[in-house]
Amino acid sequence: MASLSLFRNIPPTFGLIALLTSSAAAQDNGAIIVQSTTSTANSGLYDHIIPAFQDLTGINVNIVAVGTGQAITNAQNCDGDVLVVHATAAEEAFVAAGFGTERADLMYNDFILVGPESDPAAIEGTPDVQDAFAAIAGADALFASRGDASGTHTTERALWRETGIDPSVFSGGWYRETGSGMGATLNAAIGMGAYTMVDRATWVAFENKQDFSIMVEGDTDLFNQYGVIPVNPARCPAVDAQAAAIFVDWLLSAPGQAAIASYRVGNQQLYFPNAPSK
Numbered sequence: 001m002a003s004l005s006l007f008r009n010i011p012p013t014f015g016l017i018a019l020l021t022s023s024a025a026a027q028d029n030g031a032i033i034v035q036s037t038t039s040t041a042n043s044g045l046y047d048h049i050i051p052a053f054q055d056l057t058g059i060n061v062n063i064v065a066v067g068t069g070q071a072i073t074n075a076q077n078c079d080g081d082v083l084v085v086h087a088t089a090a091e092e093a094f095v096a097a098g099f100g101t102e103r104a105d106l107m108y109n110d111f112i113l114v115g116p117e118s119d120p121a122a123i124e125g126t127p128d129v130q131d132a133f134a135a136i137a138g139a140d141a142l143f144a145s146r147g148d149a150s151g152t153h154t155t156e157r158a159l160w161r162e163t164g165i166d167p168s169v170f171s172g173g174w175y176r177e178t179g180s181g182m183g184a185t186l187n188a189a190i191g192m193g194a195y196t197m198v199d200r201a202t203w204v205a206f207e208n209k210q211d212f213s214i215m216v217e218g219d220t221d222l223f224n225q226y227g228v229i230p231v232n233p234a235r236c237p238a239v240d241a242q243a244a245a246i247f248v249d250w251l252l253s254a255p256g257q258a259a260i261a262s263y264r265v266g267n268q269q270l271y272f273p274n275a276p277s278k
Helices: 013-022 024-028 037-044 045-057 068-076 088-096 127-136 151-164 182-192 200-205 241-252 253-260
Strands: 031-037 058-066 082-085 104-115 143-145 173-177 194-200 213-216 223-230
Touching: 013 151, 024 104, 031 068, 037 045, 037 058, 037 182, 037 200, 045 058, 045 241, 045 253, 058 151, 068 082, 068 088, 068 151, 082 088, 082 194, 082 241, 082 253, 088 223, 104 151, 104 200, 104 241, 127 151, 127 213, 143 151, 151 173, 151 194, 151 213, 182 194, 223 241
Parallel strands: 031 058, 031 082, 143 173, 143 194
Antiparallel strands: 082 223, 104 194, 104 213, 104 223
């Protein structure tokens, strides 16, 4: 297996290309499957960064975009080579159980609450997300939840727990669980006039905003960390461990981190790389 430090501290572009040219993965034009959260795909990030990686290495990258919970399950079933998701505790448990070799911080952004112009719970500008959630529940205002064990859903439910409110008691009433991805949940929320929680990158790239806008942002509890994990070939022998390590190393290297930082929609940076320096 290629070292996870393969590309770090290598001057971009020529040193990196020299190493890849001599690698079996580059010569064989391998292919990997990345089990990924939907937000990174829906926001257009992969369309921005993967062509550069593929041109550099000859390794094809195939994205399976599902909720974080499903992505982790798929990886545990050996249906992937790399995992990119945003639920740190679940990621650490995945590695501890032997399904991943190691986890690294990759990048971050934040979650926001969005809602209709009418703002029935009067939460616009509320600095504390728990106060906003309590106001939504107190007003019986509609709230659309993904309800799909995704990273977004996991964070949302953790925030509800901090308010002391169990929204599942009100499921089917003011609390509506879509069981869908972020794009579908946003469309459902807009159709119902409901509040919802969304990662900022998906919201910026989302085109059907209608009269919805950001209601709550900036609370540190809305921090959204993404991690990357190579799937462990000891548990999944069919994994292309070398190609997976090359991809992970590139994401964590200076060129990969720069590619992530350079992705913008409407001149707005959507992801902020924070891979550990080595």
